[in-house]
Amino acid sequence: MYGAEIWGWREYEEIERVQEKYLKWTLGLEKYTPGYIVREETKREKMRVEAGKRAVGFEQKFSERGDCKILQECWKEIRKEGGKHVWNERDKYYEGKGYACEEIERMREMGRSMKEELSVRDKDIDKQERRSRISESRYNADYRKIVKDEVPKYTQRESIKEKRMMARFRCGNEEKENNFWMDETDRRCRICWREGETIEHMLEGCEGLRESEESREEVLNEDGRGLDWMKEVWKIRELWQGVGKQKE
Template sequence: MFECMRERGISEWLVRKVEEIYARTRNKVKVGEKEGEWFETTKGVRQGCPLSPLLFTIYVADVDEMLKKAQAGGVVVGREKVWSLAFADDMVIVAKSEREMKEMMRNLEKYVRKKKLEVNVEKTKMMVFSKRKRKNEESEWKWEESKIERVSEFKYLGYTFNERATVRAQVREVVRKANKVVGCVWGIGERMWGGEFGRRMMMFESMVESVLMYGAEIWGWKEREEVERVQEKYLRWVLGVDRETPGYIVREECKRSKLRVKAGKRAAKFEDRMGGREECRILTECYREKKKNADEKEREKYCRRNGYASEEVERMRAEGRWMCAELSERDRDTDKQERRERIREARYNREYERCVTEDVPVYLGRESTKERKMMARFRCGNEERENKYWMEEEERMCRMCREERETIEHMWRGCGEMREREEKERGEILNEDGMDERGMEEEGKDREGEGWGIKENVG
């Protein structure tokens, strides 16, 4: 290792200092509160030492030179040829054909023996990229005498690749992880802040969105329904409304744009930053190749949705103008218009259009969680059977008089059981301030003694 450092041009003074550090390496194992005896190690780099990844990188820095010199394998990306990808002790080798890959593996076996390294065959996987379905007959892949498993998906630096070279595997993975985080975040929020709306949304942005947006620079041009469902599910929990409540209503109530806005902004910002990055040749070539494949259609749709042709965006970037902020702002406005249009044309909760405000409704800032959920359920249409258009006609009738469909209009004007209610209460419920909790409690008790039945839809 120290000779490799000298060959790489590292100063003799620094090499000697590292030699002094490794002159004696003592370790002991700790399990819980118990500690084992001290013992010395003479092989490998120190576990957990911040210097270790750098030393290993220096030690295997010539692997790409070896592969290049052998002139076997590798893939051409634009005007560059790539043989391997390496980060610390994770390495990927690439080739265009089975024959070239097997030759690369033989060369790598010789290199590993020469360097006195060991390969963990159990963690070593083989994946073949192909647009066609996998054939039943498969070639056998081996490292020395051990068989290497062929997989359909492969994760590298947190990004999941699949055999078809699409983004589906990565999107599915971030959604899976985000749903797990949502469960943890919900529990933490309940214990620390109860139902405080502002803090709940802050936790979503800092802990859930950060997981969902991983790799959005690659897949962010297109709206992903599975990603949007994570946010809409979380908003339903926060508001305390039924899971049948449409996503466009809960997003309007909380004044949240679709996550496609942030994902698109990250993809556009990545393109902005790629301008003039000729010093990073491989990244630049990958970026150019990516623009030639099917992703270009998604990019074109994104630009047109926000009022630009992709050629116009390229021209503005060439003039030194960063476009991510402008495209994102337009996308946010487009999303708002689409949301309001769906509210106007919806069969569900036709009254909600008059509930719409420009800012977050005032009632969401109230301290009482129960009171907020009551108001949210009325405003979002959960307490009117008329809104459940998928139910049978009889099931949508008023639960009190059974004479007409159950709507707010009927409850305050037509229902004989509720005519004593004052007309103004209807406006109070639909108003962003909401009616007081006592009035809502009484209203709930009147309806067949059902109360409110507020659901914590966390399942």
């Protein structure tokens, strides 16, 4: 976030990828897990939200400290031709939040602080973008059924292994059928190798697992009620993989 007061008007994909990569690493998720699912699971906004808030707050200082010559000189430099691209990004930022730049400046002159209001609006926009992509996603299409507005309770567990296990099941890493870019044979269940690997198949039709009356929503519930079932799936997979290696 260094220098975000200057560059924070614009969203940078490179910076967003760094955050998403970090979140995937902490949750033990595969690198191909969509970033919008990971950010929804952790309830983390894009970095642009915090960067934009800092940029707005920095600009607001100029209006509140008009007697500071150093700040005023900096402001003049930004508005020169050399900083025109920054100024254009600033205009686009405000317009993207539904405000004309002239309107922002007029409200500031009236003593109205826009920092928090714009930040809240940016968070709402970010949330709408995530939810929209989730509803249209081919990967883990059923994830939308377990989405809540609060951070999932399982993230507060002490066991890192349990947190990562639940994150992998909830975010779609434990269902090969989500990997739509693979061949059909590569998407088969890793236990019975007969059907596509989905939560429903493992609950109802996989010959290597006990049949369960629980639904997808129940075993993937944020409170961890499906953890024993998840552990059983991992254990049976390890056993079957061991059998396969012995045969080889």
